[in-house]
Structures are given as structure tokens and as C-alpha cells.
Amino acid sequence: MKKDLKNIIEAFIFVSIDPLSLDKIKDILKEFPDKEIERAAAELTEYYSENKRGITIIQASGGYLFATQNEYDVYIKRLLKHEKKQKLSRESLETLSTIAYHQPTTLAEISAIRGVDASHCLKTLLEKKLIKIVGRKKSPGKPLIYRTTKHFLAYFELNSLEDLPSKEEIEKIIAEKYEEE
Amino acid sequence: MESSQSYQIDLEVFQGPLDLLLFLIKKKKIDIHNIPIASITKEYLRYLDNKKKINLERESEFLLMAALLIHIKSRMLLPRETYEEEEGDPRKTLVERLLDYENIKAACKILREKEAKQIKKWKRTALPRSVSFQELDFIEVSLFDVAEVFFKLMLRKEKDGIRVIKRKDFSVKEKKQDIIRYLKNYSYLDFLEYFGSQKTLEESMVAFFCLLELISERTVIAVQESLFHRIKVWLRSEVKE
Numbered sequence: 001m002k003k004d005l006k007n008i009i010e011a012f013i014f015v016s017i018d019p020l021s022l023d024k025i026k027d028i029l030k031e032f033p034d035k036e037i038e039r040a041a042a043e044l045t046e047y048y049s050e051n052k053r054g055i056t057i058i059q060a061s062g063g064y065l066f067a068t069q070n071e072y073d074v075y076i077k078r079l080l081k082h083e084k085k086q087k088l089s090r091e092s093l094e095t096l097s098t099i100a101y102h103q104p105t106t107l108a109e110i111s112a113i114r115g116v117d118a119s120h121c122l123k124t125l126l127e128k129k130l131i132k133i134v135g136r137k138k139s140p141g142k143p144l145i146y147r148t149t150k151h152f153l154a155y156f157e158l159n160s161l162e163d164l165p166s167k168e169e170i171e172k173i174i175a176e177k178y179e180e181e
Numbered sequence: 182m183e184s185s186q187s188y189q190i191d192l193e194v195f196q197g198p199l200d201l202l203l204f205l206i207k208k209k210k211i212d213i214h215n216i217p218i219a220s221i222t223k224e225y226l227r228y229l230d231n232k233k234k235i236n237l238e239r240e241s242e243f244l245l246m247a248a249l250l251i252h253i254k255s256r257m258l259l260p261r262e263t264y265e266e267e268e269g270d271p272r273k274t275l276v277e278r279l280l281d282y283e284n285i286k287a288a289c290k291i292l293r294e295k296e297a298k299q300i301k302k303w304k305r306t307a308l309p310r311s312v313s314f315q316e317l318d319f320i321e322v323s324l325f326d327v328a329e330v331f332f333k334l335m336l337r338k339e340k341d342g343i344r345v346i347k348r349k350d351f352s353v354k355e356k357k358q359d360i361i362r363y364l365k366n367y368s369y370l371d372f373l374e375y376f377g378s379q380k381t382l383e384e385s386m387v388a389f390f391c392l393l394e395l396i397s398e399r400t401v402i403a404v405q406e407s408l409f410h411r412i413k414v415w416l417r418s419e420v421k422e
Contacts (some may be wrong), residue, residue: 017305058302070301081366085300090289093296094196097288113281116197116242156295157302165291173287 005032005040013044019063019154061153062160088128095121099131099146100164106143122146130155198246199282201228206279213279216272218257222250249275322403322412324393327372330412331389334376351387353394360391364401364416372403372412 008029013020022041026034041064048057058067068076088096095118098110110118125131130152136142148161158164165173195201205224206213229243256271270276364370379385392414395401403414 056302065304067302067304070298073301073303076303080303087293087296087300091196093289093292094285097292098285101285101288113278113285114197115199115246115278115282155299156292157299158295165288169291170284170287173290174283 005029005036006044009037009041009044013057013064013066016063016065019059019061019065019150021063024063058157059159060157061150065154089124091116091118092121092124096125096130096148096152099125100148100152100161103147104134104145106137106145108143110146198243199279200286201225201243202246203279203283203286213283214276216276218250218254218272222247222254225250322405324396326405327393327396327403327412330372331376334373335382335385351384353387353391356387357391357395360388360395360414361400361416364414368415370414372414375414 009025012025012028022038025041026037029037045057045059045064048055052069054072055066055068057064059065094114095110098113098118099105102109102113107119107122110122122131126133128151129149131146132149133144134147135145137145152158153160153163195204202221202225205211205221205228206216209221209224211217211221226247229247253271253275360370363375376385376388379388392401392403396403396414399417401414401416403412405412
């Protein structure tokens with residue numbers, strides 16, 4: 001039975017297209033104690049990281065997801081006849097991380113922090129579903145309020161917003177010299 | 182004054198005035214908490230003078246910062262008549278903004294590394310191209326729908342002012358093979374995109390007749406994901422190989 005549990009979780013992750021959270025697994029597998037589910041999930045991810053396979057289980061946006069190992073990228077692109085995936089532009093990334101650290105936030109705030117107008121970037125980020133509008137601020141002009149999305153977390157393989165680069169990590173980069181690219 | 186000539190960097194590489202200012206501070210190895218406003222302003226303005234092509238919108242942002250720098254300097258020079266308690270160093274707000282921006286830039290570097298790693302991992306969401314049409318819940322489109330979209334597209338093209346100048350004959354047979362080859366390569370053909378990219382009216386017409394023929398002889402199928410969606414053309418699987 002216990003061995004089954006691991007397999008069941010594996011199958012669950014396999015059929016999930018969005019990250020599958022531990023809570024959801026627990027919710028569905030009521031007949032198993034939570035502790036056992038947690039242990040089985042941990043063993044399963046460990047198995048994938050120890051035994052190198054073509055695919056692996058990643059933890060992103062608060063859930064588990066199957067993904068291919070990144071070194072096989074070249075071959076997969078060949079199979080899918082897919083060109084290079086587009087990276088975010090420098091300005092988009094800068095706008096995005098401003099939002100990530102200052103959310104909930106507005107266009108005026110983002111532009112003030114970056115010292116440049118960010119309206120164009122916001123449009124791109126909305127299209128890419130990396131940010132969303134969550135309402136309007138109760139201040140003059142009723143500006144729109146922006147937040148990052150679940151897809152944002154998945155995009156950077158972050159489990160939650162707490163996984164954003166920490167103060168210490170940032171300080172380390174600044175000390176090293178942060179020139180990007 | 183000594184090294185400014187050797188640093189001929191285009192303003193375009195900077196994300197904005199804060200970015201440029203930070204760059205100058207690093208370059209001159211200045212303590213960010215104690216910026217010599219006069220010399221940094223001078224340096225900053227020199228960069229603005231070097232500009233060749235920045236659009237007005239961008240330029241105004243850089244100019245705003247120049248004005249701010251000069252304003253700070255003037256406040257530092259002028260003796261104050263009244264000393265308000267909270268008013269400390271006039272540079273304070275600017276320094277805070279610079280530090281904030283520096284943090285964002287550093288965070289970007291870390292996020293960029295994460296992006297690079299993640300972008301190489303393929304997930305099951307990323308596979309729509311390889312799915313065959315039977316697995317998707319499509320609505321089959323009638324020939325009339327296809328024709329309607331085609332005429333709309335041609336009308337739109339007419340507005341764009343296409344002119345048929347070249348005289349070149351297109352054979353139906355060749356064009357048919359062309360379409361099949363395209364489908365084999367890309368699994369499906371987006372109707373609007375495909376005809377939007379045809380160069381001449383004549384070529385579009387020939388391609389369109391070919392497509393109609395292919396549909397009626399059941400080599401391909403035209404489908405929509407739901408009503409009023411874009412029409413996509415798939416190869417019927419039996420003829421795939």
C-alpha cells in the first residue's frame with residue numbers, strides 16, 4: 001500500500017499540466033495520513049533527483065511538476081521544431097522584479113522606482129500572464145493595481161514569493177558587481 | 182575630466198537616468214551615501230551631450246534627473262533661513278532611490294539565471310504543436326466558412342493596397358504539394374497567417390483553390406477550437422505518411 005502511494009502521486013503529477021500542490025494530493029487521498037503522503041512525495045522527488053532520467057520533478061508555484069532535464073533542451077527543440085524560447089527583455093525583467101518586490105503596486109510607483117515610464121512593459125507582462133490587475137487603488141485617478149501571477153512563480157521556478165532573491169543574496173551580488181549580461 | 186573621453190557609451194544602453202547615475206557612481210568609485218553632487222552632475226550632463234539619438238520621451242526622463250541634481254546642489258549651497266527638523270541631507274531621497282534601484286538590478290541578475298535554467302526545462306504545457314487534431318475538441322468548419330474568411334482577408338489586403346505586378350504562373354499541383362509540405366512540417370496551418378503572407382493576389386487565389394480542393398478530397402481538415410475562433414487546417418492523419 002505504501003509503495004502504491006508513491007506511484008499514485010507520481011501518476012497524479014504526470015497527468016497534471018499545472019503544478020500540483022501537496023494540499024491537493026492530501027485532499028484527494030483522504031485514506032492516507034498526511035504524514036505518509038508528505039514522506040512519499042519527498043521520496044519520489046528524491047528518487048528523480050538521484051536517479052538521473054530524461055525527466056525530473058520540479059517544485060514551482062507551490063506544487064510538483066514534471067519537466068525535462070535542461071541539458072536535453074537542444075534535442076527537444078529538434079523534436080518540437082521549436083526555435084529558441086524568448087527570454088524577457090531587460091526592461092521587462094526589471095519592471096517585473098520591481099513589481100515582485102513592491103506588490104501590490106501601480107504604474108506610477110513602478111515608474112518612479114525605475115526612473116522611466118513602464119507602461120509599455122506592463123502591457124507585455126500582462127500579455128505574457130506574468131502579472132495581473134487585481135483592482136484599483138482608492139486614490140486620485142484610481143490607478144490600476146498590479147501583482148505577479150502564479151505563472152510568474154513557475155516561470156522562475158519559485159515555490160512562493162518568499163523564494164525571491166533574499167536581501168543577503170542581493171547584497172552579495174551588489175558586492176560582487178551586478179552588471180547584467 | 183581625465184577619463185570621460187575614453188568612456189564613450191551610448192545612452193541607449195542605460196535603462197534610465199537611475200541606471201546611468203549608478204553607472205557613473207561605480208565608475209568614479211564614489212561612496213553612494215556621500216555623492217559629490219557637483220562633479221556627478223557635470224559628468225551626467227556630459228553623457229546627455231553625447232546623445233545622438235534618443236527619443237523625446239526618453240530624453241525627458243534623463244533631463245528630469247539633471248534638473249533634480251541641480252536642484253539638490255542648489256539646496257546644498259543656499260543657506261537656509263528656517264531649519265525644519267526633518268529636513269536633513271537634500272541628497273537623501275535620491276540616495277534611497279538609487280539604493281532601491283540597485284537592489285532591483287541585483288535581483289534581476291539572480292532572476293535572469295533562474296530564467297535561463299528554467300527555460301531549458303520543457304513541461305507538458307509546451308506541447309500543443311505535436312498534438313494531432315483528433316485529440317483536440319475541434320469544430321469542423323464548412324467550405325463556406327473558409328471562403329468567407331478568405332474574402333474578408335482579401336478585402337483587408339486590398340485596403341493595404343497590394344499590387345499585382347509580377348507575372349508568374351502558379352501551378353495548382355505545385356501549390357497543393359506546397360501546402361502539404363507545410364502541414365507536414367508544422368502540423369497545422371493558421372488560415373489567416375498563411376494567406377496573410379502570400380505575396381500576390383494571384384498566388385493567394387491559387388493557394389485558396391488548392392486548399393478548397395484538399396478539403397473536399399479529404400486530404401486536410403479545417404477546424405476551429407470553438408465558434409468564431411481562428412481557422413486552422415490540419416492534415417488528416419491517414420495521409421500523413
